[in-house]
């Protein structure tokens with residue numbers, strides 16, 4: 001079974017990906033004043049801080065010398081923990097490239113060419129980003145990932161991982177590995193993720209290991225060995241909500257599911273080279289029980305990061321929703337499967353926490369109004385059913401707008417509502433004495 005979550009797994013996270021691939025230590029630390037103002041105490045150093053996939057040494061142009069260790073130290077001094085982006089089992093063998101980065105031959109491949117997964121023709125088999133792959137079934141390879149993990153968490157002092165582009169590995173036909181079946185590599189992938197997860201937890205019990213299968217469903221090989229799933233590069237709010245529900249179904253009602261960067265709730269030019277991530281819909285992640293995230297840039301560096309720059313107006317909005325999230329902590333509540341996609345309208349979610357029932361309703365978006373993947377919010381008017389209540393009176397409040405809906409009686413009262421985009425309701429037992437609320441809902 002999956003190990004229990006720690007409290008940190010539910011903390012709001014800021015990711016440096018707003019600065020994209022050539023992020024500098026100065027840009028990372030530049031955001032610290034805003035992180036502190038927002039009460040965010042987790043930050044992620046994202047893709048492309050490294051020399052090459054495989055050796056995972058710092059890039060000398062953007063992170064020279066001990067810049068990485070200094071970066072972690074500086075964040076820690078401000079009370080902010082750090083996650084590190086990387087991609088286990090991937091190595092460079094001198095072929096192909098990914099965007100600006102042309103692949104070299106990793107030192108680990110030079111030193112251990114026999115560790116590679118080979119395809120049927122005896123050629124290095126490809127994984128994500130056209131990278132070559134180390135065979136996870138080899139004890140030596142497993143040991144290599146234990147040492148890398150210790151290097152990141154113990155020596156560099158990171159507090160967790162963002163493992164990204166995590167799908168599967170190719171079958172292995174390397175005769176030197178003496179596999180019973182080419183699928184030995186596929187099955188052994190989970191062993192490496194187990195080692196990374198357990199080594200990290202042993203060094204830092206309050207760590208976060210997050211695994212992202214970018215836009216695809218997770219593989220059961222590594223699924224047990226994480227403590228934070230992620231909505232995995234959603235394109236729009238609807239995917240954020242649906243993927244949170246999918247992960248809650250697979251991992252359990254209190255599983256920590258990172259809602260990914262809020263900016264991904266609305267995309268302009270999705271799947272083009274000029275994609276702009278302009279979303280600010282925290283309500284989708286919060287109401288469905290996800291963990292909030294953002295990738296804003298600050299201070300203003302000009303046009304390059306304009307779409308994700310945290311201006312004063314956005315700051316007010318970010319503050320409101322992060323405070324609301326920290327106050328309610330619905331991600332830690334008990335996700336209840338009370339509403340069904342396609343049958344119940346509007347789309348709805350229910351979470352039980354401390355004797356209260358929290359409901360989230362979402363209006364169908366007005367898909368015709370803008371470009372694909374980023375529909376504009378619609379409105380909804382009618383009766384909603386508040387399911388899962390006991391047979392007793394409840395006080396109902398729209399807690400995002402402090403609007404009182406009066407008292408209803410369980411078990412399944414109907415409420416007439418009209419809202420734009422989302423409606424977040426809290427139902428609290430109306431006659432709850434201190435003793436009752438301490439015991440929770442019967």
Ligand SMILES: [Zn+2]
Pocket residue numbers: 116117135136137138172173174177179185
């Ligand atoms: Zn192999």
Ligand SMILES: [Zn+2]
Pocket residue numbers: 164165212213214215232233
């Ligand atoms: Zn991803």
